[in-house]
Amino acid sequence: MTAHPLTLDLAAIGGAFDLPGTFIAAERYGSGHINDTYAARFRHADVERRYILQRINPQVFRDAGAVMENVDRVLAHLRSKLANHPDAARRALTLVPTRNGERAFRDSDGATWRCYHFIGGASSHDILTRPDQARQAAAAFGAFQRQLLDLPGPRLRETLPDFHNTPRRLDALARAVADDRVGRARACGREIDFALARSTLAGELVKRHAAGLLPERITHNDTKLNNVLLDDVTGEGLCVIDLDTVMPGLALYDFGDMVRTAVSAAPEDADDLDAITVRMPFYAALVEGYLSSAGSFLTRDERACLALSGRLITYEIGLRFLTDHLQGDVYFQIHRPAHNLIRARAQFRLVEAIEARLDEMNALAKA
Numbered sequence: 158m159t160a161h162p163l164t165l166d167l168a169a170i171g172g173a174f175d176l177p178g179t180f181i182a183a184e185r186y187g188s189g190h191i192n193d194t195y196a197a198r199f200r201h202a203d204v205e206r207r208y209i210l211q212r213i214n215p216q217v218f219r220d221a222g223a224v225m226e227n228v229d230r231v232l233a234h235l236r237s238k239l240a241n242h243p244d245a246a247r248r249a250l251t252l253v254p255t256r257n258g259e260r261a262f263r264d265s266d267g268a269t270w271r272c273y274h275f276i277g278g279a280s281s282h283d284i285l286t287r288p289d290q291a292r293q294a295a296a297a298f299g300a301f302q303r304q305l306l307d308l309p310g311p312r313l314r315e316t317l318p319d320f321h322n323t324p325r326r327l328d329a330l331a332r333a334v335a336d337d338r339v340g341r342a343r344a345c346g347r348e349i350d351f352a353l354a355r356s357t358l359a360g361e362l363v364k365r366h367a368a369g370l371l372p373e374r375i376t377h378n379d380t381k382l383n384n385v386l387l388d389d390v391t392g393e394g395l396c397v398i399d400l401d402t403v404m405p406g407l408a409l410y411d412f413g414d415m416v417r418t419a420v421s422a423a424p425e426d427a428d429d430l431d432a433i434t435v436r437m438p439f440y441a442a443l444v445e446g447y448l449s450s451a452g453s454f455l456t457r458d459e460r461a462c463l464a465l466s467g468r469l470i471t472y473e474i475g476l477r478f479l480t481d482h483l484q485g486d487v488y489f490q491i492h493r494p495a496h497n498l499i500r501a502r503a504q505f506r507l508v509e510a511i512e513a514r515l516d517e518m519n520a521l522a523k524a
Contacts, residue, residue, distance in 0.1 A: 416467025
């Protein structure tokens, strides 16, 4: 996927929002795969303030209005929960309306932009270096789920239907292999065989949900650990960000993606597959942190599937990377040749590493 052109008039886009002061500059910000994000600086009364300007990717989110409706409702509910908190402004994102009072702005190309207040004194981390970081991030995601248990109706919009329906992800891979639209399948035989050999794994969570064992929750659905801001001084998990995929889902989707992004010291696009291992102290910290905030509402069946969810979601993301590679890199942004294939290989190696420690992981979750 090609990034949005750098010739954007970011001053004009920033000027569409109800921001005080004069635009100074904006730079690309963060490491996300999907949206285009900029940190913009404005000066007002000799004080410089930062804001986040973000273009919603129209190839991924076809209904930006539904995305923004969900985001607005969720943030309003979180603010109501934090009404008496002395640090409320750093505990939940704050949308800046447009000068016309809208949630978002459409530019001359039809792209949808939104603006958030910048949360200072906090950072996201692509790779966690200490178990306490994993504990704090997991506690923040668990609290996020808990705070949304009583979100008033109607049901949130499904901005990406079947986002974590792993059997459908497997079907999509099979179609991509059959179509082979860019002639890459022959070189991916080992990865395709790995995916198909674990086809029964794909249905484990949706099957339990269909049987009534795993209840529907409001979930984040993209709980990479860099989607939590940690306080730069205390290390506390402050604020959950990147809310485009907040919608109905299973609590285990969120925990599984935390496992995927926290237990290995290697990045998700590591070339050195031997560097991909399971750091059990980090997994233990995830379980402890998540249960400290979500344990009060999780069912016995949800707790029993914590370790399974890490294996399954890692497998699912591997399927998605491999499918995108076979389709010509139409979803995830790539930064080098065969980037999505490299990502898929790394995910599948992590699946193997999780499988080797699954008994230990299950024991920790049940402790």
